[in-house]
Amino acid sequence: MRFNSFIFILLFLPLTALLYFLANRFHKFAGKMVLFIASIIFYAYSDWYTLIILGISCAVNYLFSILITKTDRFGEATGCEIPPHLKGLRYRMWGGVFLLVVVNVGLLLYFKYSNFAITNINTYFTTEIALKELILPIGISFFTFQQIAYIVAIYRKEIDKNSLIDYLVFILYFPKILMGPLTDPVDFIGQLNDESRKRINWENIACGIKIFSLGLFKKVMIADVFSKAVSWGYTNYDAATSADWFLVMLFYTFEIYFDFSGYSDMAVGASMMFNITLPVNFDSPYKAISIRDFWKRWHISLTRFFTKYIYIPLGGSRKGIFFTCFNTMLVFLVSGIWHGANWTFILWGLLHGAFSILDRFTEKYQKNIFEPARWICTFTTVNILWLLFRSDSINQWRDILNRMICFQNTTVSDGLINSFVLQESSFINDVLRLDWYTENIRGFWMMLYILISYAICLVFENNYKKLRHNSWFTMIISAVVFVWGFICLSGESVFVYFNF
Numbered sequence: 001m002r003f004n005s006f007i008f009i010l011l012f013l014p015l016t017a018l019l020y021f022l023a024n025r026f027h028k029f030a031g032k033m034v035l036f037i038a039s040i041i042f043y044a045y046s047d048w049y050t051l052i053i054l055g056i057s058c059a060v061n062y063l064f065s066i067l068i069t070k071t072d073r074f075g076e077a078t079g080c081e082i083p084p085h086l087k088g089l090r091y092r093m094w095g096g097v098f099l100l101v102v103v104n105v106g107l108l109l110y111f112k113y114s115n116f117a118i119t120n121i122n123t124y125f126t127t128e129i130a131l132k133e134l135i136l137p138i139g140i141s142f143f144t145f146q147q148i149a150y151i152v153a154i155y156r157k158e159i160d161k162n163s164l165i166d167y168l169v170f171i172l173y174f175p176k177i178l179m180g181p182l183t184d185p186v187d188f189i190g191q192l193n194d195e196s197r198k199r200i201n202w203e204n205i206a207c208g209i210k211i212f213s214l215g216l217f218k219k220v221m222i223a224d225v226f227s228k229a230v231s232w233g234y235t236n237y238d239a240a241t242s243a244d245w246f247l248v249m250l251f252y253t254f255e256i257y258f259d260f261s262g263y264s265d266m267a268v269g270a271s272m273m274f275n276i277t278l279p280v281n282f283d284s285p286y287k288a289i290s291i292r293d294f295w296k297r298w299h300i301s302l303t304r305f306f307t308k309y310i311y312i313p314l315g316g317s318r319k320g321i322f323f324t325c326f327n328t329m330l331v332f333l334v335s336g337i338w339h340g341a342n343w344t345f346i347l348w349g350l351l352h353g354a355f356s357i358l359d360r361f362t363e364k365y366q367k368n369i370f371e372p373a374r375w376i377c378t379f380t381t382v383n384i385l386w387l388l389f390r391s392d393s394i395n396q397w398r399d400i401l402n403r404m405i406c407f408q409n410t411t412v413s414d415g416l417i418n419s420f421v422l423q424e425s426s427f428i429n430d431v432l433r434l435d436w437y438t439e440n441i442r443g444f445w446m447m448l449y450i451l452i453s454y455a456i457c458l459v460f461e462n463n464y465k466k467l468r469h470n471s472w473f474t475m476i477i478s479a480v481v482f483v484w485g486f487i488c489l490s491g492e493s494v495f496v497y498f499n500f
Contacts, residue, residue, distance in 0.1 A: 215265025
């Protein structure tokens with residue numbers, strides 16, 4: 001089930017919220033069961049098969065968490081000394097935790113990278129190994145990392161009570177299971193058990209509807225329009241001009257941001273209706289003035305996860321220049337692998353790592369550079385790397401860059417321009433009396449979309465920062481964009497990060 005669907009907006013979300021608060025009047029366990037059952041239905045709506053894989057993953061991880069808990073609390077539970085043959089077991093459990101992390105990551109790699117590995121083996125060793133018929137479970141990248149976070153929190157004794165229902169709701173919670181944001185289990189479970197959050201909070205309902213509406217508008221009216229333009233470019237690969245590819249590169253930069261941040265807004269908004277606050281995932285990333293700054297603003301929950309569970313345990317920047325560089329490159333390599341099974345993702349991660357290291361060692365010199373110039377360099381770099389992220393292969397990316405650099409044709413194709421002419425364009429044209437502009441400016445709607453997108457990315461604050469800034473004006477705007485986005489739900493378009 002997707003957030004941008006009629007069944008979710010009109011039935012699933014309001015019905016789940018109603019049942020949740022009604023159930024909480026009887027017992028807090030009943031409320032958790034509502035979230036658990038609703039999340040199962042949400043996840044399995046499209047394909048029940050993938051629910052089996054998720055169930056096996058949950059069973060293995062939770063059983064292991066019980067083993068850790070019982071080992072930790074043997075003496076407390078019995079009031080006796082831990083037997084000699086069990087002494088030191090707690091200190092050896094880290095090996096088991098490491099093994100479980102390997103199992104989780106191995107499951108992720110099996111589904112995402114098996115056929116990629118087979119394809120490369122066949123290519124480089126001229127073998128004919130048959131590809132596996134695998135169905136990639138939706139959200140496997142996200143729920144795998146949440147499993148790891150929970151196990152580590154149990155091992156570190158950060159969670160007081162290893163409750164099965166708390167664990168299941170944390171892993172399966174429908175606003176975040178498919179595309180995040182990645183959430184700290186201690187914070188989430190703390191909110192889930194907070195008695196003050198069990199009753200309806202109308203301010204949270206209003207704020208949730210507002211940010212959900214803004215996210216829906218981002219997805220339906222901005223990201224999906226840019227998606228059509230990007231698809232036109234790759235569909236007309238040979239016919240697209242140099243100017244077309246410059247624009248397609250920019251359009252994908254806007255598409256992936258408005259798509260993913262729109263989803264994150266909808267996730268945060270839906271969760272607020274249940275009085276559960278999810279972490280911020282974006283902080284105006286295209287305002288960044290360096291690649292390191294970009295990664296402090298883009299997919300913040302993933303950056304925080306890699307920092308906490310990979311970078312810091314490896315020593316971070318505390319062990320000298322070599323290990324700082326090594327740890328940084330390893331984190332970005334893992335990030336590239338996590339995103340998908342293609343050499344483009346791996347190279348994308350490595351290049352971001354290299355630029356991050358360059359930023360680290362030139363930071364004191366960059367402070368003397370005119371800040372707008374730093375922004376231009378950063379935004380251009382991000383654009384070029386997003387083009388790599390979107391391309392089918394590294395060779396395709398290089399070919400597109402070559403066409404752009406040669407700049408042999410500066411004409412913008414009609415097909416690309418027409419991607420921005422919407423069904424409601426004529427209505428807007430009549431209401432706002434834009435006839436002169438649409439008749440005399442070629443590509444008027446495309447230019448308007450570019451200007452509006454730049455304004456949203458560079459001028460306005462992130463929606464999360466204005467989460468509780470409610471007024472009659474903001475609520476009217478939210479209502480308008482919700483109705484507009486809802487009317488335009490002609491089909492359930494796929495979110496970009498559903499593929500990861």
